[in-house]
Amino acid sequence: MLAMPKILSFKPARVMVLDRLIIRIIKESSRSDGVISFFSCIRTAMFELLLFMCFGFDLSEDSLLQIVEIVDAILHLPSRAMQDFYPFTSIFFRGQERRVSELRARQIKVYTSLIEEHKERCAHGTISPGSYLETLLHLDTGMPFSTVDLVTLCSEFIVAGTDTTVTTLEWAMARLADDASIQGKLLDEIKAVVGDRPVEETDLQKLPYLQAIVRETLRLHPPGHFLLPHAVSEACKIGGYDIPANAVVLFHVIAMGRDPQHWEKPLEFKPDRFLNKEFDVTGTKQSTMLPFGAGRRICPGLGLATMHLELFIARLVQKLNWTPYLKGERVDFDEKMVFTVRMKNPLKVLVEQRNT
Numbered sequence: 001m002l003a004m005p006k007i008l009s010f011k012p013a014r015v016m017v018l019d020r021l022i023i024r025i026i027k028e029s030s031r032s033d034g035v036i037s038f039f040s041c042i043r044t045a046m047f048e049l050l051l052f053m054c055f056g057f058d059l060s061e062d063s064l065l066q067i068v069e070i071v072d073a074i075l076h077l078p079s080r081a082m083q084d085f086y087p088f089t090s091i092f093f094r095g096q097e098r099r100v101s102e103l104r105a106r107q108i109k110v111y112t113s114l115i116e117e118h119k120e121r122c123a124h125g126t127i128s129p130g131s132y133l134e135t136l137l138h139l140d141t142g143m144p145f146s147t148v149d150l151v152t153l154c155s156e157f158i159v160a161g162t163d164t165t166v167t168t169l170e171w172a173m174a175r176l177a178d179d180a181s182i183q184g185k186l187l188d189e190i191k192a193v194v195g196d197r198p199v200e201e202t203d204l205q206k207l208p209y210l211q212a213i214v215r216e217t218l219r220l221h222p223p224g225h226f227l228l229p230h231a232v233s234e235a236c237k238i239g240g241y242d243i244p245a246n247a248v249v250l251f252h253v254i255a256m257g258r259d260p261q262h263w264e265k266p267l268e269f270k271p272d273r274f275l276n277k278e279f280d281v282t283g284t285k286q287s288t289m290l291p292f293g294a295g296r297r298i299c300p301g302l303g304l305a306t307m308h309l310e311l312f313i314a315r316l317v318q319k320l321n322w323t324p325y326l327k328g329e330r331v332d333f334d335e336k337m338v339f340t341v342r343m344k345n346p347l348k349v350l351v352e353q354r355n356t
């Protein structure tokens with residue numbers, strides 16, 4: 001599902017969602033003197049897109065809202081770290097366990113009705129082929145997945161692919177709104193390579209400055225500062241420390257991306273540092289930044305995420321001019337942790353349509 005030919009087959013869905021997003025932004029800005037709250041606009045768009053890829057059809061507004069609510073509730077569940085370290089504290093978390101069970105029941109109900117709708121649409125031929133669910137239903141594993149397994153897998157696809165990409169896009173657009181010269185340089189590149197027609201997916205590989213902006217955003221603002229927790233299968237020594245078997249290890253990737261020994265002026269946003277350089281973000285050739293992890297558990301959505309980031313940024317900058325909503329003010333880059341590390345003060349920007 002996350003291999004390039006499958007990703008490319010969803011081009012019509014991306015065009016639909018991006019066109020809708022731009023209309024939504026223009027509408028919202030016309031109601032409020034040009035100012036928009038970027039996060040909610042982009043988040044709706046990313047849910048529309050990933051849900052289409054997951055189920056093979058455009059969800060009703062009501063179903064989409066229900067999924068967004070469930071994902072929000074999952075992301076806001078308190079961490080279980082305290083109970084992992086001090087199991088006796090479990091007695092204080094019984095209410096939480098009940099809330100988790102209720103949430104799971106709601107998740108199963110909502111996703112199951114979408115799985116049923118998928119099957120009905122397949123029977124009537126009103127579905128886009130190649131969805132994630134279709135792939136799961138036709139996987140030859142010897143034993144078909146139960147409905148609950150399908151719910152878990154579809155939900156993992158949505159949770160993993162939406163907020164990570166949305167958070168990164170918010171940081172990227174914040175950086176571009178904050179620095180008119182970087183935004184201008186990107187626009188010049190797009191004009192020179194693409195001209196006046198909308199940027200297409202096949203243009204992306206010819207836009208090195210755009211790619212550099214995406215890398216620089218992932219270096220300075222990786223959505224996960226610690227990746228997902230990993231477990232040690234055998235006792236080993238790392239950097240002189242004994243790590244016992246089964247220990248949980250977190251990788252502090254934010255410290256890698258901001259390490260002054262590897263990066264000049266690491267806290268500054270300078271996409272140029274990636275120009276005219278072969279650079280690998282998978283940890284195969286270097287490990288100075290690992291926004292997607294590395295090795296066996298590397299993010300399987302890396303290719304899809306990179307395409308979404310590049311395409312959305314290019315189209316948004318091509319169509320609209322982005323500036324901080326208070327004239328002359330800088331954007332506030334403080335962070336807060338909500339599963340991903342987001343902007344503490346969600347990005348508010350002034351957008352104006354460009355004359356093209």
Ligand code: HEM
Binds near residue numbers: 161300
């Ligand atoms: C900017 C966007 C994204 C970033 C930075 C990102 C980053 C990551 C990271 C750091 C991990 C954990 C790796 C580890 O701990 O070793 C991960 C796992 C995962 N990602 Fe992504 N991701 C992004 C987008 C996506 C997308 C678009 C999808 C698919 C729709 C996706 C699907 C997954 C899945 C399924 C896992 C779990 C893999 C496993 O359990 O082994 N991700 N991602």
